[in-house]
Amino acid sequence: MSELYNKLGHWALIDIAIIAMIIYRLLLLIRGTRAMQMVLGILMTIGFAFFISQVYPLTTLKWLMDKFYSSIIIIIVILFQEDIRRVLSRMGKKTVFPTQEQASSRQVLDDIARAATGLAGKKIGALIVIERNIILSRYVDIGILIDGRISKELLVSIFHPTSPIHDGAVIIQQGRIAAAGCFLPLTRDEDVDPNFGTRHRAAIGISQETDALAIAVSEETSTISLMVDGKVARNLDGKELRRLLKESLNTETEESGERPSSTKTPWMDKVRSFLNRGGAK
Numbered sequence: 001m002s003e004l005y006n007k008l009g010h011w012a013l014i015d016i017a018i019i020a021m022i023i024y025r026l027l028l029l030i031r032g033t034r035a036m037q038m039v040l041g042i043l044m045t046i047g048f049a050f051f052i053s054q055v056y057p058l059t060t061l062k063w064l065m066d067k068f069y070s071s072i073i074i075i076i077v078i079l080f081q082e083d084i085r086r087v088l089s090r091m092g093k094k095t096v097f098p099t100q101e102q103a104s105s106r107q108v109l110d111d112i113a114r115a116a117t118g119l120a121g122k123k124i125g126a127l128i129v130i131e132r133n134i135i136l137s138r139y140v141d142i143g144i145l146i147d148g149r150i151s152k153e154l155l156v157s158i159f160h161p162t163s164p165i166h167d168g169a170v171i172i173q174q175g176r177i178a179a180a181g182c183f184l185p186l187t188r189d190e191d192v193d194p195n196f197g198t199r200h201r202a203a204i205g206i207s208q209e210t211d212a213l214a215i216a217v218s219e220e221t222s223t224i225s226l227m228v229d230g231k232v233a234r235n236l237d238g239k240e241l242r243r244l245l246k247e248s249l250n251t252e253t254e255e256s257g258e259r260p261s262s263t264k265t266p267w268m269d270k271v272r273s274f275l276n277r278g279g280a281k
Contacts, residue, residue: 038079108150108175109242115155116217116224117238125219126159127169127199129184132249134210136178140171143182150177159217169202169214185209187230203227213248215241 046068053062068075112128119126129136144165148154150172158180159166165181172178187204196204203214207227214227224236226244233244 042079105175109245111150111152111155112172112215112245113238113242115152116215116241118152118156119159119217120222120224123219123222124156124159124161124217125166125199126155126215126217127184127203128155128215129169129171129182129203129206130213130215130245130249131171131173131178132211132213134212136171136173136206136210136212139169139182139184139206140173140179143168143171143179145179146177148177150175169206189230193232200225200227200232204230204232207231213245215245 046065049061050065052058053065112130116126116128129139154177155170157163158170158177168181169184170177170180171182184202185205186198186201187208189204189208192201192204197218197220200216200218203216203225204227206212207214208230211229216225216227217223218225223234224238224241226233226236226241226248228248236244
């Protein structure tokens with residue numbers, strides 16, 4: 001390590017660290033979204049074109065690739081201008097190193113679980129989305145801005161059938177209700193339970209597009225479901241919902257580089273155990 005430091009110098013190492021951090025944060029922002037799929041598709045296409053242009057005497061393709069490299073920044077800005085605009089507009093509002101105290105505090109999770117249980121008991125449908133690493137500004141912007149403190153009473157009032165925004169989703173950002181009445185992308189999976197309505201399909205869709213947690217309350221069956229990464233945990237009670245939310249949010253700390261406690265079971269193992277018990281499908 002000292003030999004590497006002597007060769008590069010401290011400014012070069014700082015430069016590399018900054019670039020690595022920027023790339024990491026960008027990948028974290030687009031992880032699980034369609035932008036990530038576009039990036040992978042572009043990289044695969046460019047890599048394949050570059051390879052065959054070097055191996056075979058394809059003069060025109062090689063010339064085209066040389067011109068492409070000089071314009072790659074402009075191409076990226078054009079393709080991802082909407083995502084870049086949203087990220088820049090949120091830079092001052094979202095911390096670079098987000099903490100979990102707001103989103104995973106005991107009071108917040110209790111209020112969410114109590115609200116979901118109360119709505120299910122009254123057969124009132126609901127859809128609550130909790131932002132994690134991937135920013136949900138594109139969905140917040142088309143909803144009704146609230147920026148209010150999370151409480152059971154506020155959540156129940158939003159989803160009451162007499163509320164004009166009860167059909168949309170509530171999005172939670174940094175421990176606060178950012179917006180309500182938000183419209184989410186529907187899942188495109190064909191093997192989704194045919195009994196799922198638009199609310200549950202939207203919950204699955206947002207969990208596939210992003211790393212957000214989605215809670216869906218069925219007004220027909222009075223059941224509570226949690227969607228994470230396109231997977232569905234069904235027939236949850238308030239206690240089970242709160243436990244899964246806490247474990248899901250705690251995985252962010254582990255993914256950020258902190259070593260998980262050896263006494264804790266990884267979250268996915270707990271979910272698999274829950275699914276094997278027949279509590280979810």
